[in-house]
Amino acid sequence: MTTSDDAFQDHYPENVAQCYGCGRLNEHGHRIRTCWDGDETVTRFRPEPYHTSVPGFAYGGLIASLIDCHSTGSAAAAMYRQAGRDMDSQPPFRFVTGSLHVDFLKPTPLECELELRGQIKEIKGRKVVVTTSVLADGVVTARGEVVAVQMPDSFGS
């Protein structure tokens, strides 16, 4: 059962909850948590000092990683929402990243909480396209677009 305090990632089945970006079971990962805010999705994340690129600013790979997992989580939630289904219902919708595009618009400061806001651009068949903005103190510093595709049964074989 989904409650208003739950993050999408709280509902990932254990076999997809190890992801470095979003897996709640990965103690070394970012463990991002994403929720709906109306028709947008929101993740808040505070970088650590070791996420540095240029001193004082966040590493671009971190930003890309946050956009990636924020967007795949948003894709899954959007698919459940479109189907009128609870995120714990079966069979699960599991998404992987087909494509990740990131524009770094401004340096992203390290010492503030980042807000990621996602919008569902398209849902078509097994594909969901999500656009995600990264905001630092209300200023958009990066923008990404992710094509998330439902994991085929043959994934990895």
Ligand SMILES: CCCCCCCCCCCC(=O)SCCNC(=O)CCNC(=O)[C@H](O)C(C)(C)COP(=O)(O)OP(=O)(O)OC[C@H]1O[C@@H](n2cnc3c(N)ncnc32)[C@H](O)[C@@H]1OP(=O)(O)O
């Ligand atoms: C609650 C549980 C949550 C579970 C959530 C779990 C969260 C884990 C998040 C992990 C995030 C990651 O790092 S995932 C790890 C990194 N990613 C991967 O390893 C994925 C590796 N790639 C693949 O396995 C495959 O290429 C796939 C699954 C992405 C796509 O292969 P496919 O399944 O054969 O796809 P296919 O039928 O050809 O295409 C379906 C549609 O997607 C489009 N499409 C496919 N690939 C691309 C692409 N690279 N760029 C653009 N678009 C693409 C096609 O044009 C088509 O659109 P149309 O013609 O219908 O319009």
